[in-house]
Each structure stands twice: as structure tokens, then as C-alpha cells.
Amino acid sequence: MPTPAGRVLSSLTLRGRCLVAGAVALLLAGAVLGERALVQLAVFLLALPLLSALTVARERFRLSVRRTVTPPRVPRGETADVVLEVANADTRTGGLWVLTEQLPGDLGTAPRFVVERLAAGARTELRYRVHGHRRGRHTLGPLRLRLVDPFGLVERGAVGADSALLLVVPRVRPLGSGGPVGGQGGGGDGARRTIAVQGEDDVSTREYRHGDDLRKVHWRATARTGELMVRLEERPWRAQATLFVDTRARAHLVAPRARPGGQAGIPPRGPAGEDDPPTDSLEWLVEAAASIGTDLARRGAALRAVTDAGELLPTPGRGRLGPEELLDGLAGIGPSRLSGLGIGIEQLCRAAGEGPVVCLLGAVGPDDVVELVRSRSGPTTDLAVLADIESWADPGPGRGRRAMSAAARGALATQREDAARLLRAAGWRVAVARADRSVADVWAELGTPVPADPATAAGLQGTRA
Template sequence: MGARGRALSALTFRGRCLVGGGLVLALTGAVLGERSLVQLAVFVLALPLLGALTVARSRFRMSTRRTVTPQRVPRGEPAEVLLQLENADTRRGGLWLLTEQVPAALGRPHRFSVAGLAPGATRTVRYRVTGRSRGRYELGPLRLRVVDPFGLVDRTVAGSDTAPLAVVPRVRPLGGGGPGGAHGRGGDGSHRAIAVHGDDDVSVREYRRGDDLRKVHWRATARTGELMVRLEERPWRAQATLLLDTRARAHLVTPARGVPRAVPGPPGDDCPPGDSLEWLVEAAASIGVALAERGAAVRVVTEAGELSPASGLGAEELLDRLAAVGPSRRVDLSAAVASACRAAGNGPLVCLLGAVGPEDVAELVHLRPATGTDTAILLDITGWADAGPGRGRRTGPGAARDALTAQREQAVALLAGAGWRVTTAAAGQDIGEVWAGVAGVPQGAPS
């Protein structure tokens, strides 16, 4: 952009109108020979120049600091932002028109003004944002607009500082029902007790050549007449694995800038998931956090890869990883099934599946037969089709719905026949109710 373009862009609408009026006055005065009109035109045209000079000489060395509380919020919950402004210049500031940039998923930009801030003085601004969609966002930067006293010329400068905000999936209470993270199939997934309640309970074995003599258990040695040593094991931690189906073809997903579906939720839930993928991610968060709080290391596998390290995730780490989960373009679930089964080992496996058929779960039956502790939740996505338009798999009336229902029922029968705990979840159904129903325990019943 040339010098002329930059000058025009600095003019406000009022300034452009004044320049246009001044040119018309000058032309009219020249044509009519009216010197007074020409003099008036010169005065009018001089005003934007004076305004530009005022803005150019304005100094706005300003420092900002943001504090976001909390830095991680569940979907649908607000966060408070404390924005502290300081005039870092040695001169009093002019009229500052400020705009705080906010991602569209968190709301609209916040605009406010600050006038005559003294050198070294601070001004504090508070505002709230609401996480409408999961994700990791940056609040800011701040855009500063300086305007001359006549409102004819302005100058805009953007800062570079931002503050992070993570919108994580909600964690719903699961009650006392459902499988537990410590209920494995033996081996690494089941509890092996090495009692340490008292000295008499310590597990011992006979001394072998090369054993550390510091581990000799003298009381057991005196009792048996043989040299005995303490038997030690590494600390054990239960493990649970979640298989999360994020394939776009298996869900009805709200477009990024679309209007969320008005899906009715359970009583007391004023912010139910707006699409089927959000329901499954929220279910993964709720189940994973519940298992982590019971002492399990949680691993999460999707068709795009494993979200967690081999050592598993804690509750907060799990929510951070799930915050960024979106629909996948993969169409095949077999690789994810194989990866989840390897990750699960002898521990429990919980599968959270979208629209699937028997061919999608056949590999699960082959790799994990007759477990009795593995769980599958199959989602009926047709409820979101009734709530509004979306992208991803389409479900129309009649034959298409019947076909999806038939495929899902075949998948349920196949898993149940192989010894899985399996159930179907519908739109608007609470995950706590579904999880309790897997074990046949009514919601709210004592565990």
C-alpha cells in the first residue's frame, strides 16, 4: 500500500466526509470565484491534517497482562479474564479505543475505551468468555485504536501477547454402577496382594546365591531354619483402556460455524452435547476420570492413534488430550481395534462406538473373546438427525434408519455372544445412566 493508500486508510468515515466536503467547497469557490469559499475549504481540509499530526505524535507505550481463571473450563462453563493495562510511557495517554480479540467459539470481541491514563498508572478490565466448543484457544492480542479529538483520523496497532484457555469435555457423575478399573482379567489387570501390613505378613522365599544379604528376613530364618529373604515386587497400578470411535462417517457432527442442535438432555442438564461425537468424547472423559480416580492408569486409543503414553494418563491429562479430539477422516476401525487390544493387555477395555455394524466389531470379538469384563457402548446417532442438520454420516427417514438400526443390533448381538458387556446409548441419555446399565445396576442404586 502506497503513502496515499495509508493516508486514506487512516481517515475515519467522518474524516473522509470532511475531506470530500472540503474538496467540493474548493472546487465551487474556484469556479464561482468566491474567495471566502476557498478559504473555508482550506480550513476544512486542514482539520484532517491536524488530526493526523496529533495521532502521529501520540505515544502509546502500553503493557498488558492477562489472568484467566480457570485456565481449563468444562464445555459450557464460563471463565473470567482479568486484563491489566499499564501506561508504560512518560506522558499521559490520549483516548484509547481497545478491542480484545476473542475466538468465535468463545464469544464476541470485547471493546472498551481508556482516556487520559497517567504515566505508570494501570487500569483493570474484567470480562467473561464461555467455552461453547471443546478446544485450545488463545485470548488476545489486544488491538489499540488511537483517535484524534475530532474523530477524523485513527491509528490501529495490534499487540502480540495472548493467554491460553483450554475448553475440556464435561465430566458427568457415573454413580456407583458400571465396571471398575481394577477389575482385570488376571495378570497386569488384576490385583496381586503382597501384604505389607506387618512384619509377619511380609512375603519371603529361600535365599538364592547372589541375593542381597541386606534383604535377609531374620525372623523367618529363625522360624524355618533356612536362610530366607524378603520378596519384593514393583509397585503395581491398575490399567484401563478406552477405544474412542471418532470417525466422521460414524457420527453426525455439527459444522464448526453451524448452529448446535437442540438435543434434549436429561433432567438438570442445561448444556447437553450438540452432536454424537461430543456425546462420545464426554462419555470418554467421564468414564476415564472415574477410572483414574479409582487408581487406574487410563490409555485412550482412536483410529488416528493413541492419545496417551504407555504409562497411562491421570484425570487432568486425560481431559487435556480429549479437548483437542475432532472428527477423523479414517473409515476403517480395524487398526484402532488392534492397537486398543494390544494396549489393554490383560486389563479392561471400554469401547465407545458411533454408528457401527458387525463388520466393525468382528475384530474385537476375534481379539478379545469371552472376557466378561470388557465393555462396549454403541451410540444411536439417529437422535441427532432429528435435532437438525449436520455433516458426517446422514440418516434419513425410513430405510436408512432401519438399516442403521439393524446393523447396530447385529453388532450388539455379536459382542454379547462373545461375552462382552454391551449396551446402546441414545441422544439425550445421561452417560451415568448408560454406564450403570452396563452392569445392570439402576442409576442411583447403592454399589
């Protein structure tokens, strides 16, 4: 148990410690020189911190704190206003209070306030602003109180139990009128997809693939081409759509946490004209999922979202994810330690059924997507976005990374191209996401069909067989 002198020493401020050190030096000098006046002055200076500590120790306080966050949820990169309503719940006037709000580093510097002699029952409002540099659920508070004597020699601390939650959700980027779900700019079959959006059958055909339902064989097209053809029936996006987000840490270059605003306040490099661009490939994919999912949900789609670790479930009692629920679920997503996509693909197949899926993948190769191709055989045209993580490795303002070696870049690019060929051969539409490309550009590219490589398609059929 600490002694009274030990408690006093531990509560001294920097000013108090300097005063004690000076008093001790003065006491030694007075004793050596035989100057009684110096000794008396030293004793007085040593007694001053003790009197201050006694004053602070005897001070009683009762605070009531109410914290209001407006708004309680903000997109990444936006700000929120916080109001602290501090009330003196004691029957006596308060002393000199130094209040510090405890904040996570991702929200900025912890604000400090000085409140002096707040009357009994009185209230005061303290305001500050936080900036949502990083997506996630952030706790504001509790409030830390420091009682300081009038000379600033001794302090006494206490921590409250109150706190509030600020939810920083992904930014939703506008997708424009293009894309695979119809509208303008969707390429040659934009009208065909618009019909599919309305729920009508699509009468386009393609070559038969191993595993296709023989009842879908289009005999007129078969007779005309001389090859077995099946009807390509696009599933209506307004009926159901499923998002799949690859969050594996090994598949991304995740930006370090301590980088609010980039280096020296310079924002990271991104698409031209886009404010607060994503800091890494994982953030880009999460924002893409938020943007695409919000757009599909507003079109009336029964939306489901899956990551490599499992499904994002809606609120109990609701059958599907709404736009706000999707953003809330994506807000808490971080890099996972899983090495493969097996768990996520299994969950994806159960969630999606025969409806279309949009897969947002990090650094992948053929081995990563082969199971995805096998599990999604059928007439539905699915979509895949492959992240070019090398583009986020480029040294630039606020990135704080070393340039990636040419050998590593080449290996990643080759794996990505092989995975893209494998997906396209299976009927998928594939686009590549880079740091300088917007979500709208990639989404519009997915609306343009790309012919499959016949050689790859033949090899794929052999693999399935």
C-alpha cells in the same frame, strides 16, 4: 511505497471519510458557484483530517499487558474471568486508545475497551468474561490497539504479541452407583463384579469359544451341562482399564462450529434435567470417556485411552493417565479423517493387554467391529457403547440440521443392530447412546448382562475358525 496522502486516506475512519467526501462536494459547489467562502470552508475541512493524521502519527506509546485467566481450564459450557492489566510504559501521558481483545468465535464476541489519557507509569485493569461453548485449546489475544484523534477522524492500529491459553475440557457427568464396576443397580451379577473389583477371581462360567485357553476349562460345569465350559475370570477394574473413542468424522454427525448457545440462545435438546447437553454424537462420546475414565481413575485403575488415530499418552515421567491428564488429552480431540478403525484397534490391543476395555463407537456395522471381536477373544468381559447418531439428526432447537430420511435411518439402525448382536455373541456388553440418554443411564445399562444370541454365536465361531 504508499504516498503520504495514501497513508492518510487508508487511516481515515468512517467519520473521516464522510467528512472528506462532504468537503470535496463543498469545494466543487464553491468553485462552480464562484463562492469563495465555500471554497475556504472546504479547504479547512480537508486540512482537518491531515492535521489529525499528523497528530496520531507523531504519538508514541509503549504498553505493558499482563493477562490473567481464572480458572485456566474450564469444563465445556462454563465461564472464565479474564483480567487485562494494561500499563503505560512510556514517559508521556497516553492519548485516546481503543483496545480490542482478539478471541476465537467459540468463546463469544471480542470485547472492546476505551482508555483515555493514561498517565505515564499508570496501570488500569480491564475485565471481561468468556464462555467455553466448544471444547478445545483456545488462545486469548493478542490485544489490538487503535490510536484515535480527538475528533475520531483518523486511527492508527498496532497488535501486541501477548496471549494466554484457555483450556475447555469435556464435562464430567456423574455416573451414580450403578454400572459394571460394582455397586448397586448393576443387575444380577453386581455382587460378582464387586468381588472382581477387589481383585479376586470370578468363578462364573460360560460356553467355550474358539481361541479360549484350555487351561481355563471348568470340568465340573462341563460335566454338569454336557458342554465344554470355561471359567469367566473378570479382570479387576482397579488393576487396569482402557478406553477407546471412535472419532471418525464419517461415524458422527458433527455440529457446525458457529452455534454458541444454540439458535436464539435456546440450548440443544438433551436428557431431562441435564444442563448444557452435548451438541452431537462425538461430543457425547468424548464426555462419556471423560466421565467413565475419571471414575475408573479415582477408583485406582491404571487408565489408558486410545482413539482411532492413536493413544493419548500421559505426561513424560508418569506411568498412567490421571483424571486431569485424561481431560486435557480429550480436550484436543476432533473429528478424524480416517475411514476405518484398524489403526485404533491395533493400538488398543497393545495398550489394553488382557485388561477390560470400554469402546465408545459412532455409527458402525458388523464390518467395523469384526476385527475388534477377533482381537479381544478371551475370558474378559468388554463393554461397548454404540451411538445412535440418528437421534442427533432430529431437527430441534439449536441443531440447524435437516431431518434424516427414513431410508438412511433404517440403514443405520440395521447396521447398528447387527454390530450389537455380533459383539454380544462374543461376550461383550452393549448399550446404545442417544441424544436423550445420559451417560449415567448408559453406564448403568452396561452393568446388566444380556444373553447372547445362540445363532449369532455359532456364526461367530465359524468366522473365527
